[in-house]
Amino acid sequence: MNKAFVKESDNDDDDDLAPEAVSLPAGTKNYITVDGYKRLRAELAHLMTEERPSVVQVVSWAASNGDRSENGDYLYGKKRLREIDRRMRFLTKRLELAEVVDPATQPNRDQVFFGATVVYSDQAGEEFRVTIVGVDEAEPLEGRISWISPVARALLKAREGDTVTLKTPAGKNELDVLEVIYPEAAS
Structure with missing residues (x-):
């Protein structure tokens, strides 16, 4: 439809980033796991082939009503x-910029890198299990944290048995790395 008939600005840049989008630190790549990349591609395909055509059909019907x-x-x-x-648009741009990393191919499996699942305990002895993933696939409530999050940054490059320091607004916390797990490579 011609833009003359709709109330939309010609400047589409202001809405390209989704409100929930996390900006990456300057000079860094948009790392994403293989599974995260597949999920974003599936969401884009669903929007293009199912949801958008369905809404277009409803709008066409509604427009014909007068x-x-x-x-x-x-x-x-x-x-x-x-x-x-x-x-x-957001998904297309993020997928174009994505640097897919397969954690199953990580050679240093005893050290925490992107894609690792880490079991750690805090000073109170409470255990946590997190997987370090890309910013577009982070779901903290499901245990998937962004590699740029403070917890992930504290854990990166640590090994089992190491104690790392997490700096928070409330002060410093000591985290004990109990286990580092990587997915097995597909045969």
Whole structure:
């Protein structure tokens, strides 16, 4: 549709980054695991082949009903299309910039690097299990933390048995690395 008929700016740069997007430190690459890359590609494919065509169909139907100014299906559909398009642009850019890292091929399996799953305990003796992943695949509540997070940065390059220092606003915490785990390479 011609932009003359919709209330959208010509400057699409302002909405290319999703609100939940984490910016990368200057000069770093957008590291992502193989599984994370597959998940983002699957989300992009779902948006392109299923969700967007479905919403376009609803908007077309709603537009054919006449007055669009008070047509909820039309107005919501147009808003949803903008959200889908924004997410598709974001995913496309992130996938283009992605540096896929397969943690299963890590040669130094006794040391914490990108893609490692680390079991550690804090000063209170509570154990945690985290996997260090890319910023686009981090889910802290599921134990997947970004490699640029403070915990991951403290753990990187540590080995089993090491004690690392985590600096927080509340002070310094000592973390004991109990186990470093990498996925097995596919045969």
